Amino acid sequence: MAGKPAPIVGVLALQGDFREHIAVLRSLGADARPIRRPEELAEVAGLVIPGGESSVMDKLSRTFGLAQPLKDAIRSGLPVYGTCAGLIMLADRLLDGINGQQTLGGLDIAVRRNAFGSQLDSFETDLEIPVLGDPPLHAVFIRAPVVEEAGASVVPLATLADGRVVAVEQGNLLGTSFHPEMTGDTRFHEHFLRMIAAA
């Protein structure tokens, strides 16, 4: 007898490392698909917004008529997971964006782009993430943002040793400054699939 069909999980595929997310989600049994058009977005039970360059993703999403459908989907409760540039796209408030850069919003946070400056473009560290349990998660940061302010309904999931917040959850939305699709540790994607199953 056939079991429950795998959930269709979209990965925004305008730009960035969407292929890596698709591979991780498929390895976990999800029916992962690249999303470039509003008709494709309408079919998904959840969406990943990958890392890349948020200013380019912003421009392309508006050019391809995806920005408004994405905003509508976020507001109607679609589970969405943003990594790095994807976290920036989900932030209500953006610090250090390029001129005219917009976000989709949804997370009640202020996020600072390229928060580690040119001295420290990328680094790796282990993070204690209570919601994922042991062991600590090895996290890769690449020109990464940090969450500088968060509203009362935002749950911080991970902080750096200096206290800066680098992973958050708020209702249907999940965001990480770093790139779990690059390390082979699938716990964040599994957590997101559980959010989809519970939605």
Ligand SMILES: NC(=O)CC[C@H](N)C(=O)O
């Ligand atoms: N790895 C990343 O996604 C980098 C994000 C990029 N610095 C931006 O502003 O969008």
